Amino acid sequence: MQDLPKGLMQDWSMTIDKVLDHALAVYPYQEIVTRSVAGPIVRKTYAEVHADSRRVSEALLANGIKPGEVVGTLAWNSEMHIETWYGAMGLGMVLHTLNPRLFPEQIAWIANHGEDRAIFFDTTFMPIIEGIAPHLPNVKLFVVYGDDSVIPADTKIPNLKSYESFISGCSGQSVKWGDFEENTACGLCYTSGTTGNPKGVLYSHRSNFLMTLLSMQSGALGISDKDVVLPVVPMFHANAWGLAFSGPASGAKLVMPGARMDGEAIYELLDSEKVTVSAAVPTVWQMLLEYLRKEDKKLPHLNAVAIGGAATPEGLLRAFEEDYDVEVFPAWGMTETSPLGSVSKLPVPLQGLPDEEKMFHKLKQGRPPFGVELDVVGPDGKSLPRDGKSTGHLMVRGPAVAKAYVKIDKDILDDRDFFDTGDVGNIDEYGQMHITDRSKDVIKSGGEWISSIELENIAASHPKVAMAAAIGIAHPKWDERPLLIVKKAEEVSKEEIYTFFEGKIAKWWTPDDIAFVDDIPLGATGKINKLALRETFKDFELPDAG
Numbered sequence: 276m277q278d279l280p281k282g283l284m285q286d287w288s289m290t291i292d293k294v295l296d297h298a299l300a301v302y303p304y305q306e307i308v309t310r311s312v313a314g315p316i317v318r319k320t321y322a323e324v325h326a327d328s329r330r331v332s333e334a335l336l337a338n339g340i341k342p343g344e345v346v347g348t349l350a351w352n353s354e355m356h357i358e359t360w361y362g363a364m365g366l367g368m369v370l371h372t373l374n375p376r377l378f379p380e381q382i383a384w385i386a387n388h389g390e391d392r393a394i395f396f397d398t399t400f401m402p403i404i405e406g407i408a409p410h411l412p413n414v415k416l417f418v419v420y421g422d423d424s425v426i427p428a429d430t431k432i433p434n435l436k437s438y439e440s441f442i443s444g445c446s447g448q449s450v451k452w453g454d455f456e457e458n459t460a461c462g463l464c465y466t467s468g469t470t471g472n473p474k475g476v477l478y479s480h481r482s483n484f485l486m487t488l489l490s491m492q493s494g495a496l497g498i499s500d501k502d503v504v505l506p507v508v509p510m511f512h513a514n515a516w517g518l519a520f521s522g523p524a525s526g527a528k529l530v531m532p533g534a535r536m537d538g539e540a541i542y543e544l545l546d547s548e549k550v551t552v553s554a555a556v557p558t559v560w561q562m563l564l565e566y567l568r569k570e571d572k573k574l575p576h577l578n579a580v581a582i583g584g585a586a587t588p589e590g591l592l593r594a595f596e597e598d599y600d601v602e603v604f605p606a607w608g609m610t611e612t613s614p615l616g617s618v619s620k621l622p623v624p625l626q627g628l629p630d631e632e633k634m635f636h637k638l639k640q641g642r643p644p645f646g647v648e649l650d651v652v653g654p655d656g657k658s659l660p661r662d663g664k665s666t667g668h669l670m671v672r673g674p675a676v677a678k679a680y681v682k683i684d685k686d687i688l689d690d691r692d693f694f695d696t697g698d699v700g701n702i703d704e705y706g707q708m709h710i711t712d713r714s715k716d717v718i719k720s721g722g723e724w725i726s727s728i729e730l731e732n733i734a735a736s737h738p739k740v741a742m743a744a745a746i747g748i749a750h751p752k753w754d755e756r757p758l759l760i761v762k763k764a765e766e767v768s769k770e771e772i773y774t775f776f777e778g779k780i781a782k783w784w785t786p787d788d789i790a791f792v793d794d795i796p797l798g799a800t801g802k803i804n805k806l807a808l809r810e811t812f813k814d815f816e817l818p819d820a821g
Contacts, residue, residue, distance in 0.1 A: 289484035291461055292365035292452035294524045299325040302500060302526035308548055309353045310533040310540070312397050312420070319354045321523060324361075329447025331362025337445070338416050340393050342367035342455070345463060347391035347414075349373045349382070349400045352510050352531040355420045355438055357519055359395045360510075364461050365452035369477070371463040372511040375400050376799040377473075383407040385465050385473055386414065388682065393418065395438070398425050399534050408432050457481040463681070464513055466610045467800045475681030476610045478514075485646060486613040486675040487520040495618050495644040496581060498552055500526030503576075505544055507532055507555035508583070512800055513614035516554055516583065516606075527552075538566025549576040554606075556584035556801040557591060561741075564594055574599045581606045581618065585802050586710065586728045589638055590736035607640035607710060611694060613675035617641045617649065622705040638732075639709040640700070647673040650693060651702050663703030666711055666724065669696045699724070716805055718747035718757050725757055725784050731803075734759055737775050739767035742795045744803045745786065748817050756817055759786035760808060762795050787817045 298305070303322035311317050319327075340346065346363040348370065350356045363370045371389045373382055382403065386394065393416040396404055404417060408431070417432050419425055422439040461480040465473035490496045496518075498504055504527045506518040514520065522529040530548045532541065536555075541563050544550060560582060566572070579602040580595060587605040595601040608614035619641030621633060628636070643649050650670045651659045659665035670693035678688055688694055699717050700710040711717070711726040718725040727745040734743035741764035747755035761772065769789045776785055790812065796804040 288453065288455075288457040288480070290453040290455065290457055290459070290480040291483050291487075291520065292361065293484070294487060294520055295321070295325050295328060295361045295365075296452070298523035298526065302523070305500065305526055305528055307354045307357065307522075307529045307531060309355075309531040310535060310544065311353065312351065312399055312534050317354060324354055324358055326447060327442065328358045328361040328365065329450050329452075330442040330445040331358050331447075332366050332450040332452070333445040333447050334442050335363060335366065335368065335393070336450075338393070338441075340368065340416065343369070343460075344392045345369045345371050345390050347371045347373050347386055347389065347394040348511070349375050349394060349396040349403065350420065350510070351397055351399070351534045352506055352515065353397075353420070353533055354531065356395075356510055357529075357531075360519060364480070366450070367455045367459050369460045369463050372514070374465070374467070374511045374799050375403065379403050379407050381473070383410045385475075386411055388472075389463050389465070389475060392416070395420065397534070401427070401430075401432075404432055405430070455480075457484070462514065464511075464610050467798055467802075474683065476677050477681050478613060478675075482613055482675040483514070483517075483520060486517050486615060487524050489644045489646045489675065490517045490521045490615050491525055492644045494620060494642060495615060496521065496552070496554075498522070498525050498527045502527040502552050503530060503548055503550045504528065505530040505532065505541075505548070505550040505553040507536060507541060507553055507559050512584070513608065513610045516581070516608065516614055518554065536562075538562040538564075539570075542566055542570075542572055545574060545577055546572075551576060551578045552580070553577065554581040554583070557582055557587060558797065558801050560591055560595070564591065567599070574601055577601050579604060583608060583614075584800055586640075586732055587638060588732045588735040589634065590738075592634075592637060603637070605638060605640055607698075607708070609696060611677040611696075612647070612671055612673070615644065616647055616671055616696075617643045617708050619707070622707065624705065636707060639703075639707045641708065642706045643671075643673075643708070646675070647671065648693075649702060649706075649708050651700060651708075652693075656689065659701070661702045661704055661706070663701055663707075663709070666699060666701045668714060669698040669700045669708065669710065670694065671696055713805075716746075718745065719755050720747075720750070720757070720783070721753045723783075727757070727805075729780065730757060730759060730784065730786060733776060733779050734761060734772060737767065737772060739763060739765045739771070742803075744795050744805065744808055746805060746808050746812065748787070748812065748815055750787075750817060756787040757784070758812060758815060758817065759789045760795060760812070761789055761791050762793070763791060787819065788815075790815070 298321040462478040583606040605619040608616040730745040742762040796807040
C-alpha cells in the first residue's frame with residue numbers, strides 16, 4: 276500500500292462515555308422521564324443521570340467487576356437502566372442486554388455464553404432470576420432496581436443487592452471514564468435466534484459512536500434538543516434502536532415507558548409529556564390505534580413515529596397520517612447493523628406525486644444514512660440493477676455492521692465485505708430499498724417468488740382483520756402455495772378477504788386457502804413467529820393439493 280502523508284488532527288478516541296459527558300456539558304437541564312415499574316413517574320436531569328452513572332461505575336469496581344468483563348441487564352427502559360449502561364461502558368466493561376421475552380433456559384444460556392459477571396434487573400423479573408441464578412456460575416453479583424424494600428426476605432438469589440444500596444456511599448468523582456482505545460468492546464446483544472442458538476453481536480465503542488452520528492442525520496431519525504422522544508422499543512432490542520445514545524447526544528428529552536406498553540399507557544405518556552417523536556414495532560402502534568379509536572383520543576403533540584422490526588402495514592400508516600396527522604417513517608435494521616440500516620423519508624423528486632403513488636414509495640424501507648451501504652445481489656453474487664424491480668438478496672456494509680459473531684469462527688462477509696442480511700428485496704433509482712420478504716419466508720411457487728410480507732400487509736389492512744401471516748404450504752405441482760392465517764378483529768368471511776385482495780396482487784399470488792386462528796404467535800422481538808406457524812400447519816392440506 277502506498278505510504279501517504281497523515282493529517283495533523285488530534286487522536287480523540289470515539290468512546291461512548293463522551294456522549295453522556297456532552298449531555299452534561301451542553302444539556303444538563305434536559306430530562307429523562309420514566310414511568311417506574313412501581314408506577315410513579317420519576318424525573319431526572321442529564322446532570323443527575325451523569326452523576327449516578329459515575330456512582331454505578333465506582334460501585335462496580337468496588338464489587339470486583341473489572342474493565343473488560345461483562346455486565347448483564349434484564350430490564351425495561353428506565354433512567355436506572357441508562358445509568359447502568361453508561362456506568363459499565365464508561366469503564367470499558369461490556370454491557371449485555373438480556374431479552375426477558377425469551378424462555379428462562381435461553382436467557383441462562385445467553386448469559387453464560389456471554390460470560391456475564393453481574394446482572395442488573397427489574398423487580399418484574401425477580402422470578403426469572405430466582406429460577407436461573409443457580410445455573411449462572413460466572414455471575415458474582417445481582418442488583419435489583421429499587422431500594423432494600425423490593426428484596427424478598429426469603430430470596431434465594433446469591434449476593435443480591437438493591438440498586439440504591441449498591442450505589443449508596445459512592446460519589447463517582449474518582450472514576451476515570453474512557454481511558455481505553457475506541458475499538459474496545461462496548462455492548463453485547465444476541466439475535467433473536469429463530470433457528471439454532473442465538474448469535475452474539477459484539478459492538479465496539481467506535482461502532483456505537485458512529486451509529487449515534489448516523490442516526491442523528493436528517494435523513495435518518497434526525498432528533499434534536501427540541502424533541503421529546505419516547506423509545507417504546509425496548510433497550511434490550513438492539514440498543515433501543517440507538518435512542519439511548521442519540522437522545523443524550525442530541526439533547527432530546529427522553530421519556531421511558533418502563534414495563535407498561537399497552538395502548539392506554541403509551542397514550543398517557545404521549546399526551547402528558549408532549550412527545551414529538553416515538554419508535555416501536557407495528558404491534559405497539561396497532562394497540563395504540565385501537566385505544567385512540569375506542570376512546571376517541573387525538574395526538575396533538577406527536578409529529579412522527581418510526582416503525583421497525585417488521586414491515587409497516589399500509590392501513591397503519593394511513594391511519595396515523597390521515598386520521599391523526601402523524602408522519603410515519605418505516606425503518607429497517609438488524610442487531611448486526613447496530614441497528615439502523617435505512618429510514619423511509621420520501622425523496623424530493625417524488626414529493627409531487629399523487630397520493631396513491633406516494634403511498635407505494637412511503638411503504639418502502641427507505642434509504643440508508645451516510646455510513647451505511649446497501650446492495651442487492653442475484654444468485655451469482657453480482658449486483659442487480661437499481662430499478663425497483665430486480666429482486667435479490669439484500670447486502671449491507673459499514674463501520675457499524677458486524678463482521679463476525681461471538682465465539683463462532685466463521686467468516687460472515689462476502690469478498691466485498693458485505694453482510695448477507697437474510698432479507699430479499701430491491702433498490703430503486705432513488706436509492707430506496709424495499710424488502711419483499713425474508714429469504715427463509717419467501718413462498719417459492721412454480722419457480723417464482725411470492726412475497727409473504729405483501730400478502731400479510733394487504734390482509735392486515737382489512738378493517739375486520741386484527742393480524743395476518745402468510746406461509747408456504749407444500750404443493751405437489753407448484754412446490755409451495757400460500758396459506759393465509761388470520762386473526763379476526765370482528766367477524767369476517769374468507770370470501771370478504773379474497774375480494775379485498777382483488778386488483779392488489781397478481782392472481783397467481785392469491786392464497787390457496789385462509790385459516791382463522793384465535794391468536795398468531797409472536798417471537799421475542801414482537802415479530803410473527805413463522806417457525807411456530809409452520810409447525811402448527813405442517814400437516815395442513817390445501818384444497819387442490821390432492
